[in-house]
Structures are given as structure tokens and as C-alpha cells.
Amino acid sequence: MVMRLHVGSISDYIVKVENLKVYFTKSGIFSKKYIVKALDNVTLSIKEKEVMGVVGESGSGKTTLGRVTIGLQKPTAGNIYIRVDKREINVNKAKLKDISKYVQMIYQDPYSSIDPIMRVYDVLAMPLKYKKEIDIDRKIEEAMRLVDLPLELLENRVYQLSGGQRQRLSIARAIVVNPKYIVADEPTTMLDASLKGEILKIIKDARESKGFSFMFITHELPIAKIISDRIAVLYLGKVVELGSSNEIIKNPLHPYTQGLIEVYPRIDPSLRDKMKEIKIKVDIVRPERGCVFYPRCPFAMPKCKEQEPELKEISPGHYVACWLY
Numbered sequence: 466m467v468m469r470l471h472v473g474s475i476s477d478y479i480v481k482v483e484n485l486k487v488y489f490t491k492s493g494i495f496s497k498k499y500i501v502k503a504l505d506n507v508t509l510s511i512k513e514k515e516v517m518g519v520v521g522e523s524g525s526g527k528t529t530l531g532r533v534t535i536g537l538q539k540p541t542a543g544n545i546y547i548r549v550d551k552r553e554i555n556v557n558k559a560k561l562k563d564i565s566k567y568v569q570m571i572y573q574d575p576y577s578s579i580d581p582i583m584r585v586y587d588v589l590a591m592p593l594k595y596k597k598e599i600d601i602d603r604k605i606e607e608a609m610r611l612v613d614l615p616l617e618l619l620e621n622r623v624y625q626l627s628g629g630q631r632q633r634l635s636i637a638r639a640i641v642v643n644p645k646y647i648v649a650d651e652p653t654t655m656l657d658a659s660l661k662g663e664i665l666k667i668i669k670d671a672r673e674s675k676g677f678s679f680m681f682i683t684h685e686l687p688i689a690k691i692i693s694d695r696i697a698v699l700y701l702g703k704v705v706e707l708g709s710s711n712e713i714i715k716n717p718l719h720p721y722t723q724g725l726i727e728v729y730p731r732i733d734p735s736l737r738d739k740m741k742e743i744k745i746k747v748d749i750v751r752p753e754r755g756c757v758f759y760p761r762c763p764f765a766m767p768k769c770k771e772q773e774p775e776l777k778e779i780s781p782g783h784y785v786a787c788w789l790y
Contacts, residue, residue, distance in 0.1 A: 478510040478548055479646050479678040480534055485543035487529050487702075502751070503529040505702040507543070508776070511646070514672060516679040518693030518710065520686055520725065524749070525699040527682045531648035534680065535568040536561045549645055566596050569639035573651040575631035581624035585614075585634060588623065592642050608641040611674065612667050629660040633667065640671055648680045653688060665692050686725050690714050695782075698722050701749070701757045704776060708783035718785040720745070720762050756788065764789060 487504040504526045511517045519527045532538040534545050536556050545556040549567050556564060572578035579588060589605045598604065609616055612633040618626065626634065632652060639647050649668065653661040669692065671677055681692050689696050689710065696713040698706040698721065706719040717723045724745040746761040752770070756762070759769035768788050776786045 477512050479513050479515075480511040480680070481544075481546040481548070482507055482509050482530075482534060483544045483546075484508055485530075485533065485545065486541045487526070487533060487538065488541040502702045504533070504540075505757075507699075507702070507704055509697055509704060509707060511678050511680060513678055514676050515694045516668070516672060516681050516692055518689035518696040519680060519682045519699060520684060520689045520696060521699035522684060522749075524701070526702040527684075527699055528650055529702075530699070531570065531650055531680050531682050535570055535646070535648055536564050537570070547646060565592075566642060567645045569642065569644045569647050571635050571639050571647060571649040571652045573654055575628070575635045575655075579623050579631060579635060579638070581622065583623055584619070585621050585623060585626070586619040588634060588638055589641050592638065596642055598642070604641055604643075608637040611640065611671055612637045613663070629656060629663070632656060632660075632664060636664070636667055636671070640675065640677065643675065644677065646678045646680075648682070650682045651684070653683070653685075661688070668692060685729075686714070687729050698725070701751055703757050703786065704784075705758065705787070706785045707776065712780075712783050716783070718779060718783070718790060719758075719787050720764055720789075721758050756786075 485504050485507040489501040489503060490498055491501050492498055507530065519530060521527055529538060533540050534556065536559065540557065547554045547556055547564065547567055554564060586605065589608060590601055593601045593604060606616060609619070614630060614633050614637065618630070623631065623634065636652070653664050656664060668679065672679060681689065683689050693710045695708060696710050697704050698713070698719065700721050706713065706717070706722045713722065714726065717726055720743060723743045727743045744763055750760040751757060752760055754773070755771050756769040756774055759765040762769065766788060774786045774788050776784045777790065778784050779790050
């Protein structure tokens with residue numbers, strides 16, 4: 466089934482994903498092969514200067530989605546487009562070196578994603594030299610100030626930085642080349658609460674001052690609520706709900722989204738009396754057909770087992786894939 470779903474004007478998108486599938490072949494017991502559907506028919510778009518939050522449990526396909534949109538992972542099927550200066554670039558067909566100046570990634574673990582023996586200056590200068598940029602020193606200083614790192618650290622080795630400073634450096638490395646679109650893959654997961662707030666503020670400031678568009682990947686709905694304009698909820702490679710951040714939190718429709726919110730009782734105290742307690746089964750099972758969530762859903766019906774629901778617009782800009790609606 467081919468879906469075309471875009472919230473907002475298509476002309477203002479930066480990233481457009483259409484019917485995206487990423488399948489992996491795995492070997493099981495006695496070398497029996499089976500297919501893992503990391504992403505299965507995902508369609509969405511990210512607008513200019515927008516932060517799109519992508520939430521879900523581990524294994525839902527969040528990181529795979531981010532990697533595919535910047536060309537680090539080839540899809541099994543579907544298309545990814547990036548809009549640059551009114552041109553549409555097909556990421557599937559473009560070479561990574563040709564799109565790297567438009568897209569960047571902030572990795573979850575700054576300890577493994579940055580060479581610890583490099584100088585801070587060299588970490589930031591390398592991508593600029595690769596792009597043959599001029600005025601490298603000015604651009605490095607601008608990036609350092611934007612992430613609130615003192616210029617005195619430029620001569621330090623990366624291993625001399627604290628965890629929070631390394632994550633700021635990771636952000637600086639992504640923004641120093643002035644890309645159009647940045648994937649932030651759980652950049653706050655390894656940080657304590659105070660540092661999380663600082664990193665979120667840096668990303669917000671970078672979006673406002675530079676006009677970057679972000680895909681912000683996280684498994685923490687409170688974080689997504691703070692940073693995102695819209696939220697896409699992924700479950701086993703499927704987008705099960707999509708809408709504005711406020712709408713997803715205030716009026717969650719999919720039982721899986723409701724279950725995620727139930728985990729964070731203080732995310733919005735006003736919801737306590739509005740929402741019933743949702744008890745989702747712990748065991749994750751991917752069914753061969755029907756709704757991917759029905760084995761864990763407390764509201765599952767016979768229809769859910771046989772037919773897969775489409776992602777349907779229930780109210781303006783609010784989409785859900787569930788037979789309850």
C-alpha cells in the first residue's frame with residue numbers, strides 16, 4: 466500500500482520520507498534465516514526550522530530512521546528527499562560525500578564517536594577542511610560560543626573534557642558546517658538532569674539562530690515534549706501516532722502512546738483524571754499480520770489480528786494507526 470502523508474505544506478519541507486522500508490536478514494537457530502523489519506512503510510516529512518521528536522522503546526527503529534535520512538543506512542525500499550535551495554536531492558541515489566554538507570548527526574555516546582586523543586580544534590576543523598571552507602577559525606569560534614564552550618579548550622585533547630563538554634563538542638561538530646538538517650540520536654541519555662536541560666537549550670538556540678531542522682530521537686517522552694514541535698511515535702518500525710507535541714501529550718490516541726505517557730505520571734499532572742490506567746503487556750511479539758501492537762494492546766479486537774490499520778488523520782495534523790478510531 467502506497468501512502469502519501471505530509472503535515473503542512475509540501476513546499477516547506479526539508480526532509481521527506483516516503484514508504485520507507487529497512488529490512489535485515491538474520492540467521493537464527495540451525496542457520497534458519499528470518500527477516501527483521503526495522504522500518505516498515507514509514508512516511509513523514511520534517512519542515513524548515515522544525516524539531517521532529519521520534520519516540521519509542523528500544524528496538525522501535527528510531528536510530529535506523531535517523532541514519533537512513535542522512536544516508537548512513539541504505540533502505541530496502543522507499544525514498545528519502547532533502548530539499549536544498551529549492552532543489553530536491555534523492556538521498557538514496559546521492560553519494561554520502563555530496564550530501565554530508567547538508568546533513569549531520571549528533572551521536573548518543575560522545576566517548577565513542579569522537580577520537581579522544583584529538584585536539585578540540587582539530588575535531589571542529591576537520592569537517593570544515595573537508596568542505597574546503599574558508600575562514601575556518603571564525604566558524605570554529607562561532608560554533609564554540611553557540612554550544613557555550615570556552616575558547617580556551619580548543620588546544621585541549623578530547624579526553625581532557627568532561628562528559629557534558631564532550632556532548633557539547635559533538636553538537637559543535639555537527640553545526641560547524643552549517644547543515645540544513647541534523648539528526649540528534651538520544652543526545653541527553655548519558656547525561657544527568659541538569660546537563661540535559663543545558664543540552665536542550667543549546668539545541669533550541671541553534672535552531673532559532675541558525676534555522677536548523679532536527680530529528681530528535683529519544684525514548685523519554687518528557688524530553689520530546691520540551692524540545693519537539695511535532696512527535697512521531699514508533700513501534701516495531703511503524704509510525705503509530707503523529708502530531709503536534711502538545712496534541713500528542715494532551716490527547717494521546719494510540720494505546721501505545723498512552724502507555725508511554727503512563728510511565729511518566731508527572732509529565733502532565735492534569736492528565737491524571739482524564740486518562741484511564743493503561744496496562745500494556747511486557748512481552749514484545751511481532752505478529753505476522755494485522756496491527757503490530759495487538760499482542761500487547763489492552764483494547765485488541767479480532768479485526769486488529771487480521772488487518773493492519775492505516776495512519777489516519779483524526780483531527781487536523783493528528784494521525785493515528787488504530788482500529789479504535
